[in-house]
Amino acid sequence: MADSFKSILLVDDDLTLREMYTERLKAEGFTVQTAKDGEEAIQMATETKPNIILLDIMMPKINGLDVLKKLKEQEETKAIPVIVLTALIQDREKMESITRGADDYIVKSEMMPGEVIQKVKALLNHDPDETAKPEASPAPQ
Amino acid sequence: MSTEQAILTLIVTICVFLSLVSFFRGDPQRGSRSFGLMSLAAGLWALITFFEEEAIQFHVKPLLVSLDFSLALAISTFFFTFSYHLVFRKSLLEKKWLAASYVTGVTGIALLCFTPLVISGVRDINGSNIDIDTGNLFTLYASVLALNFLTGIYFLVRTYLRSKGQERSQLMYVTLGLFISITIALATNLILPEILQVSSIVLRIGIYSMIFFLASTTIAITRHGLFDIKVLATQLFVALLLLAMLGRALTARGTLDLVFELFLLILSSIFGYFLVKSVQSEIARRREIEKLAQERIETLKELEQRNKNLAALQKVSKLVLNQIEMKPMIQAILDEIPKQFESCNGALLNLVHGGHLAAYAISSNEFTKKIYGMVGSDIERYSYPIKKGFNLLHDTLIDKQIKESTRVSDFICPPIAKPIAATIQGLMGMKYIISVPLFAGKEPLGVMMFVYRVPKEQLLDKDVEMAVAISDETSLAIQRAYAFQQLKDANEYLADLDKLKDEFISIASHELNTPLAAVEGYLSMILDENMGKVDDKARMYLTRAYDSSKRLAELILDLLNVSRIEQGRVKMKFAKVNLYDLAESVLHELQVKADAKKLGLKLDANKAKVPETWCDPDRIREVIVNLVGNAIKYSDKGGITIRLSSEAGRLRCEVIDTGRGISEADQKKLFQKFSQVKREIDEHQGTGLGLYISKNFVELHKGRIWVESEEGKGSDFIFELPILAEAPEKIDGAILEGPLSAPKIVLRDKRPPAAVTASARKAE
Numbered sequence: 001m002a003d004s005f006k007s008i009l010l011v012d013d014d015l016t017l018r019e020m021y022t023e024r025l026k027a028e029g030f031t032v033q034t035a036k037d038g039e040e041a042i043q044m045a046t047e048t049k050p051n052i053i054l055l056d057i058m059m060p061k062i063n064g065l066d067v068l069k070k071l072k073e074q075e076e077t078k079a080i081p082v083i084v085l086t087a088l089i090q091d092r093e094k095m096e097s098i099t100r101g102a103d104d105y106i107v108k109s110e111m112m113p114g115e116v117i118q119k120v121k122a123l124l125n126h127d128p129d130e131t132a133k134p135e136a137s138p139a140p141q
Numbered sequence: 142m143s144t145e146q147a148i149l150t151l152i153v154t155i156c157v158f159l160s161l162v163s164f165f166r167g168d169p170q171r172g173s174r175s176f177g178l179m180s181l182a183a184g185l186w187a188l189i190t191f192f193e194e195e196a197i198q199f200h201v202k203p204l205l206v207s208l209d210f211s212l213a214l215a216i217s218t219f220f221f222t223f224s225y226h227l228v229f230r231k232s233l234l235e236k237k238w239l240a241a242s243y244v245t246g247v248t249g250i251a252l253l254c255f256t257p258l259v260i261s262g263v264r265d266i267n268g269s270n271i272d273i274d275t276g277n278l279f280t281l282y283a284s285v286l287a288l289n290f291l292t293g294i295y296f297l298v299r300t301y302l303r304s305k306g307q308e309r310s311q312l313m314y315v316t317l318g319l320f321i322s323i324t325i326a327l328a329t330n331l332i333l334p335e336i337l338q339v340s341s342i343v344l345r346i347g348i349y350s351m352i353f354f355l356a357s358t359t360i361a362i363t364r365h366g367l368f369d370i371k372v373l374a375t376q377l378f379v380a381l382l383l384l385a386m387l388g389r390a391l392t393a394r395g396t397l398d399l400v401f402e403l404f405l406l407i408l409s410s411i412f413g414y415f416l417v418k419s420v421q422s423e424i425a426r427r428r429e430i431e432k433l434a435q436e437r438i439e440t441l442k443e444l445e446q447r448n449k450n451l452a453a454l455q456k457v458s459k460l461v462l463n464q465i466e467m468k469p470m471i472q473a474i475l476d477e478i479p480k481q482f483e484s485c486n487g488a489l490l491n492l493v494h495g496g497h498l499a500a501y502a503i504s505s506n507e508f509t510k511k512i513y514g515m516v517g518s519d520i521e522r523y524s525y526p527i528k529k530g531f532n533l534l535h536d537t538l539i540d541k542q543i544k545e546s547t548r549v550s551d552f553i554c555p556p557i558a559k560p561i562a563a564t565i566q567g568l569m570g571m572k573y574i575i576s577v578p579l580f581a582g583k584e585p586l587g588v589m590m591f592v593y594r595v596p597k598e599q600l601l602d603k604d605v606e607m608a609v610a611i612s613d614e615t616s617l618a619i620q621r622a623y624a625f626q627q628l629k630d631a632n633e634y635l636a637d638l639d640k641l642k643d644e645f646i647s648i649a650s651h652e653l654n655t656p657l658a659a660v661e662g663y664l665s666m667i668l669d670e671n672m673g674k675v676d677d678k679a680r681m682y683l684t685r686a687y688d689s690s691k692r693l694a695e696l697i698l699d700l701l702n703v704s705r706i707e708q709g710r711v712k713m714k715f716a717k718v719n720l721y722d723l724a725e726s727v728l729h730e731l732q733v734k735a736d737a738k739k740l741g742l743k744l745d746a747n748k749a750k751v752p753e754t755w756c757d758p759d760r761i762r763e764v765i766v767n768l769v770g771n772a773i774k775y776s777d778k779g780g781i782t783i784r785l786s787s788e789a790g791r792l793r794c795e796v797i798d799t800g801r802g803i804s805e806a807d808q809k810k811l812f813q814k815f816s817q818v819k820r821e822i823d824e825h826q827g828t829g830l831g832l833y834i835s836k837n838f839v840e841l842h843k844g845r846i847w848v849e850s851e852e853g854k855g856s857d858f859i860f861e862l863p864i865l866a867e868a869p870e871k872i873d874g875a876i877l878e879g880p881l882s883a884p885k886i887v888l889r890d891k892r893p894p895a896a897v898t899a900s901a902r903k904a905e
Contacts, residue, residue, distance in 0.1 A: 016659040024666055058651050087654040108658040109694050112665035 006124055007031040009050035011041040011067070012085065013059045017108070021054065024113040025120075038062030042070055045077045052124055054116075055102075057086045068101045081123045148349065149191050155355050156184025166373055172226025179219035186212040187348045190330065194344060203263045206273055210259060210282065211251040213331075217289035218247050220319070224296035227312075250285055253278060273334065283331065290323055306435060311361045318357025325350035375420045379413035443603070450607045453481030457614055467622035468502070474615055475504040484595045484604055486569060490615070491534055492587040498535055499524030501587070508568050515561050523556050531555065534588045537576040543609070545575045545597070552576055552590055572596040575605065577612040581620050589615060639710075646704060653697045660690045699830040703814070706837045711875040713757040713841065715868040720792060721748040723758060724783045727765045734773050741780025742769070751785050754792055755865040760838040764846075767831040768796040768858045776800030779855070791861045802852040811848060812836040835860070841875050 008030045012018050015036075022032045033048060035041040037059055045053060053071070057064035064084065071077045081103040104119055111119075160180035167173020189208050234240045253259050261276040297316045304312055330347035386409050390402035457474055464470035471490055479486045487504040500520040503509065516523075527535055533544045533552040546552065549571050550562035557565075565571075573593040579586040591608045593600060664687040666672045668680065675683060705711045724744050735742040765783070772781040779799030786793045803811065815829040839846040839860045850856035871877055 014655050014659075017655060017662075020659050020662045020666075024662070024672075027672060058647075087651045087658065109654040109661065112669060113662045114665060114670045 005031070006051040007033065007048070008120065009033050009035065009041065009045055009048070009053045011035045011038070011054065011059075011064075012056040013037060014056075017056075021113060021116065024117060028117050030120075038064065038067040038070075041067055042074075042077075045071060045080065046074065049076065050080060052120060053080055053082045054106075054120070055082050055084050057084055072101045083119060083123065145191075145345070149187060152348065152351055152355065153184045153188050155359075156180050156187065156351070159355065159358060160184065162373065170226075170230065172223040175219050175223035175226055179216055179223055182212050182215040182219055183351060183354070186216060187351055190344065190348055199265050202265070203260070206260055206263050207255045210254040214247060214251050214254070214282070214286055214289075217286050217293070220293040220323070221289040224293040224300070227300045228296040247285070250278075250282055254282065286331070287327070290327065294320060294323075307431065314357040314361040318354040321357075322350045322352075322354035325353075372417070372421050372424060375417050379417055383410055383413055443601075446601070446603060449481075450603060450610075453477075454607065454610055454614070456481060457611055461614060461618040461621075465622065465625050467619070467626065470618055470622060471502050471615070472505070474611070474618070475502055478591070478611065479504055479506055482604065482607060484593050484600060485591050485608070486594050487592050489590040489592075490587060491590070492619070493527070493538070493585045494524065496526055497524045498527050498538060498588065506569075508565075511568060512565055515564065516557060525556060534576055534590065537578045537588045538585050541578050541580065543575055543577050543605075545573070547573055547597070549574050549592065570594045573600065575608060577609055579612055579616040579619065581616060586616055586619050642708060643710065646701060646710070650697065650701050654694070657690060657694055657697070661687070661694065664690065699834060702834045703830055706834065706874075709874040709876075711760075711837070711841060712878055713760060713872055713875045714878045715755050716758055717753050718756055718758045718761070719748065719751055719753045720761070720785055720794060721746055721751045723762045724765060724785060724794070727762060727769055728783070730766065731769050731773060734770075735781065738773060738777070740773060740776055740778070742773075742783075743780065744783045744785075746783070746785035750787075752787050752792065752864055754862060755868050756842055756862055757838075760841070761862070764835040764838050764860060765794065765796070767835045768860075771831065771858070772796050772798035772800065772856070775856075787864065790864050792864055793859060793861045795857055795859045797855065797857045799855040802854045803848065803850040803856055804852045808848055808850065812846070841872055 008025055010018060010021055010025070010032055011034070012021070013036055018034050018036070022034060025032045033044060033050065035044050039062060041053075041055065044050075055064055055068060055071075059067075068082060068084065071080065071082060082101070083104045083106060084102045085106050085108050087108050103123055106116055106119060157180075160177040162177075163173045163180060164177035167176060186209065189205050189212060193202060193205050193209060250259075256276075258276045258278040259282050260273060260279075262274040264272045264274070294316075297312070297319070301309065301312045301316055326347040328347075329343050329350070333343060383406065386402065386406045390399060390406050393399040393402045457477055460473040460477060461470060464473060475488050475490060478488045487506055487508075489503045490501045491498050492501045493499075500523040503512070503520070513520075525531060525535075527538060529536060529539050532555060533546060536542075537544045544552075548562075549566045550557075550559050552574060554562050569592060571592045572595055574590060575593075576588050576590040578588055589608075589612045593604070664683055667675060668683055668687055702711075721744075724746065728742060728744055732742055769781060769783065776798045777800065781799075782795075782797045784793075784795040784797060786795075812832045812835075814833045836846050839862070842862050844860055844862040846858070846860040848856055848858050869877070
């Protein structure tokens with residue numbers, strides 16, 4: 001319901017992926033805007049203030065992490081939740097640093113579009129339905 | 142005889158004596174003959190000038206005056222030749238034309254003294270005193286006289302300043318005495334009478350002033366051994382004594398007396414002979430001793446200098462050792478050179494680069510700025526192909542010889558312009574320059590040029606030796622610096638290569654995964670989420686395509702892992718981990734797959750009893766995933782158990798299945814690359830890399846992995862890890878990234894696409 005009027009800014013340098021995610025997101029009822037590089041992303045985010053941003057990490061020119069930093073620094077954009085996307089499975093450790101600014105992350109080749117939708121919804125609704133499976137507790141601090 | 146006459150006699154006698162001694166006993170090399178003649182002339186002059194003012198017949202006096210003047214001229218001439226001889230160590234007569242004209246001129250003027258041109262008249266004043274009127278050429282006479290004396294004094298003083306030791310003392314007295322006597326005599330007998338009427342006493346002062354000369358010469362003789370007077374005196378004395386004894390013998394009365402006198406005579410002769418001999422030998426010995434003493438002083442000085450040189454060389458060596466970078470090291474050496482060696486005030490180093498000789502650096506000193514101003518501070522641009530005859534620096538290299546010159550232009554022009562080179566030479570006061578070739582075996586390294594502020598004659602062999610020694614040091618240093626530079630370059634190249642490799646892996650995985658994500662994504666949307674309409678056949682085909690793309694994803698991941706393993710570039714990040722948590726998360730992930738094949742999957746462990754350890758959780762998790770995945774793949778019935786245990790400082794994880802088991806032959810091939818047990822039914826082909834990667838991951842932890850299995854009876858894959866109390870500092874074959882300071886476990890529930898409710902959580 002409320003989802004239908006939510007707007008998403010999708011940032012990825014690859015055209016094919018942009019088309020695919022846009023397709024899926026639109027099918028879910030979201031309004032989708034796309035940006036193909038960091039500069040565009042910051043500009044559009046500042047101007048249009050989407051409800052959520054999907055941000056690719058590995059981009060030419062401005063790196064995704066720098067974009068994330070900028071977004072979180074700017075008054076206008078810091079409240080917008082950001083999900084970072086990465087193609088590199090190896091980058092798990094990078095996830096750590098990303099999560100300092102990002103609100104969630106997705107490994108593109110592991111997560112199917114359907115799952116991406118779930119993550120987006122969860123973040124937008126703070127959906128309590130997304131129950132966690134019995135998690136292993138972290139090691140004592 | 143009056144007092145005056147007595148003094149005169151004394152003066153004249155001593156003059157004559159002095160002249161005889163000088164003539165016969167003096168060192169002709171040092172102008173003793175001229176000295177003797179000068180003394181003789183001086184004595185005669187004193188005698189004649191005395192009688193000018195005496196009460197004698199007047200008509201003699203003009204002759205006396207003429208003689209006076211000409212003798213004075215003679216004195217000055219002999220004085221001049223004497224001092225000339227001292228300075229140039231050879232007689233004036235050797236320069237035939239000069240001598241001839243000089244002698245002719247002087248003789249001419251002397252003769253003129255007998256004509257009215259110099260002395261126009263002599264007048265009697267009061268019977269004994271006279272008055273002299275000078276003629277037209279008197280000025281000429283006086284000038285020549287003065288010139289002789291002045292030049293003589295100049296030469297004497299110059300020689301005095303240059304001499305050392307005993308000779309110095311001798312010369313001092315002689316010069317001083319002569320100077321005083323001549324000055325007074327000239328003043329009283331030549332200058333003053335011209336200006337005003339003087340009494341005869343004043344004129345006599347001129348004569349008496351000769352006492353200074355005589356006295357000082359005597360001192361020089363007796364105290365400083367000017368002539369071999371001691372031996373002469375002894376000889377004279379002995380001769381006189383023997384003569385006296387002979388006289389007595391001859392006048393002896395009676396045979397007894399005669400015999401006695403003769404006996405005494407013979408004894409005295411023998412004694413006299415030995416006396417003379419001993420005096421001679423003593424003189425000789427003393428000379429020896431003095432010579433030795435002098436030599437010793439010089440040797441000590443030389444040793445001191447050598448010590449200084451060695452210390453300097455040591456300092457330079459230290460500089461070489463302290464620096465590895467070429468430019469600062471070379472500059473330090475060059476700057477040190479003028480500090481350590483007084484006569485050398487700078488050096489220039491040129492280096493060989495691919496057939497060119499180029500300037501490299503010069504010593505820093507007060508003139509460096511000006512020099513840079515003239516030639517430009519980027520002296521490296523003065524680089525020219527090595528060619529014979531280009532300049533002395535190039536020749537040094539080609540001939541492999543030290544070159545020398547008094548002009549720096551020979552070394553640096555071309556390419557520097559000659560006027561600039563001359564300016565630099567003047568600025569630094571260069572008197573002598575050498576260039577030394579630097580070689581490493583047969584290979585030319587460069588040329589080092591040293592500039593000195595003293596002429597070659599004043600340099601010692603040691604100075605040049607030092608220059609060569611420093612050049613050798615510099616050669617070694619340059620070789621070392623080159624080697625170091627090569628090493629540095631090689632390392633930088635390797636570092637760049639590594640970076641490229643990492644970039645390649647990143648790019649490869651990114652580039653490969655991106656289109657794959659698109660393929661999988663669309664297929665998932667169709668197949669999992671039923672977006673778009675497909676009929677059953679299309680659905681079947683698409684499903685197969687989907688499965689293939691998933692295999693492709695796995696393969697890419699495995700290949701990237703293998704690539705990293707092979708290059709030793711696996712990134713590992715250690716954290717404090719409880720294996721129980723890892724095993725549990727694997728369980729969640731693979732539960733669905735197990736369910737699909739109706740296999741049981743359980744974790745057999747007590748979390749409290751599982752010790753924590755430091756390991757890379759992501760890698761170990763992958764190992765467990767791989768083992769459990771394999772178990773599921775190769776089992777058709779029964780169940781799979783993950784068992785955790787520990788003993789003796791090692792953590793053990795077992796994945797036990799009830800599958801088909803593995804034959805011994807196959808077991809051997811298991812952990813190798815691309816090994817797979819052949820099966821008839823292939824439902825899901827793996828990459829054959831899983832166990833290879835797992836083995837590597839376990840071994841990077843210094844653990845062990847193996848299998849216990851029997852064909853038909855199931856398999857037990859086991860790996861063990863050492864329990865670590867803290868993160869290791871380094872891992873061979875992997876890149877260790879900083880351990881996570883706050884323990885974090887990344888748990889991701891990786892569900893197969895069918896389970897749409899999957900989500901990833903992070904536990905913090």
